[in-house]
Amino acid sequence: MSKVLIIAEHDGTNLNQSTARCLSCAQPLDASGADVVVLASQCTAIAEQAAGLSGVARVITVERAENEHAVAAIIAPQIVALASDYDYVLAPSTTFGKDLTPRVAALMGVGQVSDIMSVEGPRQFKRPIYAGNAVVLVEVPEGQTIVATVRVASFRPVAAGGQATITAADISVDLPAHTRFVELKSGDSGDRPDLQTAKVVLSGWRGLGSEENFGILYQLADRMNAAVGASRAAVDAGYVPNEMQVGQTGKIIAPDLYMAFGISGAIQHLTGIKDAGTIVAINKDGEAPIFEIADIGLVGDLFDVIPELEKRL
Amino acid sequence: MDKILVGLKRVVDYNVRIRVKSDGSGVVTDGVKMSINPFDEIALEEALRIKERGDASEVIAISIGSSDCQQQLRTGLAMGADRAILIETSQEIEPLAAAGILLKIIDKEQPDIVLLGKQAIDDDNNQTGQMLAALWERPQATFASKIEISEGTASVTREVDAGLEVINVDLPAVITTDLRLNEPRYVKLPDIMKAKKKPLEVINADELGIDISPQFTAVSHEAPAEREKGIIVDDVDALIAALKDKDLLG
Numbered sequence: 001m002s003k004v005l006i007i008a009e010h011d012g013t014n015l016n017q018s019t020a021r022c023l024s025c026a027q028p029l030d031a032s033g034a035d036v037v038v039l040a041s042q043c044t045a046i047a048e049q050a051a052g053l054s055g056v057a058r059v060i061t062v063e064r065a066e067n068e069h070a071v072a073a074i075i076a077p078q079i080v081a082l083a084s085d086y087d088y089v090l091a092p093s094t095t096f097g098k099d100l101t102p103r104v105a106a107l108m109g110v111g112q113v114s115d116i117m118s119v120e121g122p123r124q125f126k127r128p129i130y131a132g133n134a135v136v137l138v139e140v141p142e143g144q145t146i147v148a149t150v151r152v153a154s155f156r157p158v159a160a161g162g163q164a165t166i167t168a169a170d171i172s173v174d175l176p177a178h179t180r181f182v183e184l185k186s187g188d189s190g191d192r193p194d195l196q197t198a199k200v201v202l203s204g205w206r207g208l209g210s211e212e213n214f215g216i217l218y219q220l221a222d223r224m225n226a227a228v229g230a231s232r233a234a235v236d237a238g239y240v241p242n243e244m245q246v247g248q249t250g251k252i253i254a255p256d257l258y259m260a261f262g263i264s265g266a267i268q269h270l271t272g273i274k275d276a277g278t279i280v281a282i283n284k285d286g287e288a289p290i291f292e293i294a295d296i297g298l299v300g301d302l303f304d305v306i307p308e309l310e311k312r313l
Numbered sequence: 314m315d316k317i318l319v320g321l322k323r324v325v326d327y328n329v330r331i332r333v334k335s336d337g338s339g340v341v342t343d344g345v346k347m348s349i350n351p352f353d354e355i356a357l358e359e360a361l362r363i364k365e366r367g368d369a370s371e372v373i374a375i376s377i378g379s380s381d382c383q384q385q386l387r388t389g390l391a392m393g394a395d396r397a398i399l400i401e402t403s404q405e406i407e408p409l410a411a412a413g414i415l416l417k418i419i420d421k422e423q424p425d426i427v428l429l430g431k432q433a434i435d436d437d438n439n440q441t442g443q444m445l446a447a448l449w450e451r452p453q454a455t456f457a458s459k460i461e462i463s464e465g466t467a468s469v470t471r472e473v474d475a476g477l478e479v480i481n482v483d484l485p486a487v488i489t490t491d492l493r494l495n496e497p498r499y500v501k502l503p504d505i506m507k508a509k510k511k512p513l514e515v516i517n518a519d520e521l522g523i524d525i526s527p528q529f530t531a532v533s534h535e536a537p538a539e540r541e542k543g544i545i546v547d548d549v550d551a552l553i554a555a556l557k558d559k560d561l562l563g
Contacts, residue, residue, distance in 0.1 A: 011475065071480070072443065073452055095473040099455045102408065102443035111409045111528045114438045124532065129436050133331035134340050137532040144528070178483040179452040182468065186476035196474065200561075224562075236493065242458065242472045248437070249492055251474065257561045268327075274540070278559055280552070295543035296555050308549045313562065 002057040004034035007079060007091040007100065008050055012040060012068065015049040017197045018092030018150075020157030023055045025150045028119045029088055033057035033164070037082060039075055041068035047166045056164040062171055069181035070096055076103040081171045083108060083145060090116075093149035093252075094196070105147040113138055113148035127151070131248040132271035152196070153254035153275045187241030192218075195244065198227035201255040201276075203246060205262040206233035208302070214239050216303075217261060220310045229253065231263050247272035261302050265290030315369040315425035315462070315484070317360040320415065321389050322350040323382045324435040337533040349385045352430025354392075355490045358497040359460060360428050361393045368462040371395050373422060377406050377414055383513060390508035391500040397511070402518035402525065408440035410525035415441075416448050417521045424485060426467070431456050431489040442489035452482035456491040 004026045009016040019036065026034040035058045036050045043061035051059045060082065066074050079100075083089050089104060091097035093115045105112040118126045123140045125148065140146050195201060202224070204217045214228075221228045229246040230239070246253055248268040254275035261282050263269060270293060273279060281294035284301050291297045298305065325331065326346040333340055349357075360372045374389035376382040377400045386397040400414050419427065432439035446453035454460075454469035458477065461468045462484075471478045472491045518525060546552050556562050 072455075073446070076447065095456060095471075098439050099443065099453070099473075102440035103447040103453065105440070106409060106412060106444035106447035109409075111407050112438075112440050112444075113529070114440060128537070130325070130331040130340060131434065131437065132537055134333050134534050135537050136534050139530040139532050141528060141530070176450075176452075178486075179454075180481045182479040182481050184473075184476060184478045232492065241476065242493065243474060243476045248434070249432070257556070274537070278556075278561055279540070279543075280556070282552075291543075291545070293540045293543075295540070296552060297543060297545045298547075298549070298552050299545070300548075305549060309553070312549060312553055 002033055002035045003030045003087040005083060005086040005089050006034050006036045007089070007097070008036050008038045008046065009092050009094060009096045010038065010040060010046045013045060015046050016092070016094070017157050018094050018097070018152045019050060020053050021152040021155040022090050022092050022150045023053055023158040024155040025116055025119060026088070026090060027055055029122065035060055035086070037062065037079070039067040039078060041065050051164040051166050052160050052162055053158050054160065054162045055158045056162045059164050059166045061166060061168045063168065066175050070100065071179050071181055072100040072103045073179045074175050075100055076107055077173045077175065078171050079104045080107045081173050082169065087145060089145060089147045091149055092152050094152065097149045101147060101149050108145060108147065110144045110147055113140065113146065115151040116148050117151045117154040128271070131268055132274060133267065151252060153252045187243060192221055193225065193227045195227040195229055195246070196251055196253055198255055200224055200226035200257045201229050201253060202226050202259045203229040203231065203261065203263055204234060205231045205264070206237050206239070207262045208234065208239065211239045216306050220306055223310055223313055231266070231269050260290055260294070261306065263290055264288045265293070316371045316373065316422065317363060317369045317426045317428060318373050318375060318419065318422060318424040319353070319357045319360045319389070319394065320427070320429040320441070321353045321357065321374050321376045321385050322430070322433045323347050323376060323378055323385045324350045324433055327351055327434055333534050333536045337535060339531070339534055347381070347384070349388060350430050350433045352432060352434070352490050352492070354497045355492065355494050356428040356430050357389055357392055357394060358495045359490060360426070362495065363426070363460070363462060369426070373398065373424070375400070375415070375418060377402065377411055377518070379403060380515070386513055387508050388500060390511045390513070391504040392498060393504070395511065397513040399513065399515045400518050400521070401515055404518065404525055405527050406525060407527050407529065408438050409444050409528070411441045412444035412448055413523050414518065414521060414525060415445050417523060419449060426484060427487045429487065429489050431491055442487045446487040449487070452486040453489070454480055454482050454486060455489045457488050458491050458493045460488060460494070
């Protein structure tokens with residue numbers, strides 16, 4: 001059996017790509033592959049998607065009605081029941097993994113390594129601190145299970161092509177009733193690709209001036225098959241929903257192409273995009289800090305540049 | 314009436330430009346401005362608002378660290394906390410140890426709500442609240458952007474990757490705050506004077522009788538890899554040409 005257990009992230013129907021990125025992080029830890037555990041009320045479809053990824057040794061399903069929503073207090077004790085057989089327990093550093101994994105670690109009496117950005121040895125990992133302004137090499141002592149979250153933007157998803165076996169686990173642990181899921185409200189992103197997996201991301205800032213003005217960015221995004229992100233100020237101003245925020249406290253993304261429209265480049269925002277393949281900055285202030293890290297810069301007014309780009313592409 | 318415990322961590326101010334020490338032993342903190350972790354300031358503000366609307370009777374601020382943390386606790390008292398507790402230690406405190414310390418204080422104070430920032434902007438761990446909830450065997454509601462207290466439960470709106478999730482938890486519970494929960498108030502001069510008279514209890518961490526020594530070793534620190542300096546193009550034509558050149562336009 002594998003030494004690594006990865007907690008699958010999903011929305012009840014589909015496996016999130018973050019799981020394939022965790023598998024990529026796990027590869028140097030156990031060349032024979034990792035086990036992936038799916039906790040859901042209906043596991044079959046999700047488990048089959050996981051089993052089809054390369055680098056998966058085995059998919060374990062835990063099917064219970066209580067697992068319909070990913071409530072950390074309910075999921076954590078089930079993970080702990082499985083974890084004693086493993087040397088590593090990994091989850092993505094998305095809001096799902098950030099919520100759940102420390103609860104798992106504390107129940108096991110061990111610390112957690114947050115946001116692994118590279119594996120430097122069996123017990124050594126690099127992780128960002130101070131909004132990515134410093135990187136620390138952390139060593140976990142021998143003799144304890146390594147519980148960690150994986151900074152998904154640092155790892156490419158593994159390819160398809162696996163044929164792992166799927167086995168159901170019967171876990172009899174008491175689950176708390178003190179936490180109840182009520183609802184999930186998602187903003188309407190149309191048919192645009194998901195921000196965390198899109199190859200192209202366009203990002204807008206508060207200076208667009210209104211929710212309506214973000215419309216010109218959406219039009220360009222649709223032309224380019226791109227996802228749309230935003231700076232914190234644009235979210236705070238209410239122009240776009242919270243799930244579009246990119247940065248230290250929002251989403252960390254690594255698209256092939258990131259185009260920042262009017263974003264000045266606060267350090268908290270830059271930490272969310274540093275892994276992008278190519279960064280394009282368009283800003284009418286030629287001194288904006290974003291030009292320091294941009295691969296291609298254009299000094300110009302968004303309200304001229306965005307419509308012109310849309311016309312020309 | 315409910316009692317609220319709020320954690321205030323002393324961190325390098327968010328406006329300070331962070332530099333890694335030349336020997337890689339850490340980041341430069343000598344002589345830099347220190348502040349309350351911004352997420353914790355939001356937690357305190359929320360606790361004060363809950364009290365002001367009559368859903369709590371007392372707000373207690375707590376910090377863990379050197380005696381310098383008294384500065385941040387005094388600021389918290391000036392914002393409106395009723396009293397403060399400093400768990401004094403020179404030890405590097407990892408999140409699991411912080412959770413263990415907070416649990417000891419919970420045993421004594423019996424709060425109904427523990428409000429913490431979702432992460433500290435120094436180590437960016439995002440762990441302590443979840444770990445405390447696990448050790449306490451109570452609910453956790455992380456990344457809160459709205460909190461409503463009613464009849465022994467809290468309805469919390471959480472900022473998650475997919476949007477806004479609402480959960481309902483029995484109290485007592487741990488709630489961690491996200492940025493959009495509120496905008497913390499400014500401290501007024503008379504409040505700073507008044508805060509000097511509020512109680513601030515100092516407890517030596519050794520007296521708690523728990524192991525708080527770090528598990529992990531920070532082997533070395535380094536500055537992040539820099540991106541290469543890019544090019545500036547003159548117009549949209551040149552931009553499109555440059556993108557085509559890199560094969561980025563499908």
